[in-house]
Amino acid sequence: MLKVIATVFPAALAVTLIGAAQVPPSPISTPVPLVTPMPPPTPVPIITSSPTPSPKPTATAAPITTPAPIVTPIPLPTPLVLPPDAPPRILAIRMSDPVLHSGELVNGTVVTSTNVASVEVHLGPQTMSVPRSDAGIFQLSYRMPHVPFFMRRTYTAAVIARNAAGVSVERDVRVSIQ
Numbered sequence: 001m002l003k004v005i006a007t008v009f010p011a012a013l014a015v016t017l018i019g020a021a022q023v024p025p026s027p028i029s030t031p032v033p034l035v036t037p038m039p040p041p042t043p044v045p046i047i048t049s050s051p052t053p054s055p056k057p058t059a060t061a062a063p064i065t066t067p068a069p070i071v072t073p074i075p076l077p078t079p080l081v082l083p084p085d086a087p088p089r090i091l092a093i094r095m096s097d098p099v100l101h102s103g104e105l106v107n108g109t110v111v112t113s114t115n116v117a118s119v120e121v122h123l124g125p126q127t128m129s130v131p132r133s134d135a136g137i138f139q140l141s142y143r144m145p146h147v148p149f150f151m152r153r154t155y156t157a158a159v160i161a162r163n164a165a166g167v168s169v170e171r172d173v174r175v176s177i178q
Contacts, residue, residue: 079136
């Protein structure tokens with residue numbers, strides 16, 4: 001039995017005969033090659049600079065990207081001007097990071113009324129004085145020491161502001177130590 005399979009190539013039609021019987025070639029037909037030879041590669045021209053101007057690029061639609069939102073910190077309020085005998089007030093407390101890590105530099109700012117003479121931060125058994133940088137503005141930079149794993153948790157820090165007469169006001173701030 002003879003099976004004939006026809007395969008179409010881009011340039012020629014090849015007929016392959018598969019089977020036990022061999023068919024003698026016909027004197028009229030010429031054999032068709034099964035593989036079409038590739039033309040030789042065309043040389044690539046070398047581009048050199050020429051005085052002719054290059055064509056202007058056409059306008060294409062650029063993909064629209066939405067810009068990432070810029071996070072700007074809320075500005076701190078200005079210190080409230082109060083007479084020296086008025087009760088002190090804490091207007092704002094800002095920390096560089098509410099989650100503190102061992103070895104991290106922590107920056108903090110406390111804005112108070114102008115009659116505040118001192119500000120302290122109490123965190124557990126530790127008490128730190130916050131230096132005054134201007135009337136009603138107290139700023140602190142502190143490098144966190146190594147904190148053992150069993151002390152890493154969330155604490156409540158007490159920020160206490162006092163006027164010259166010793167009257168105080170307190171505001172609590174939650175701080176996590178990791």
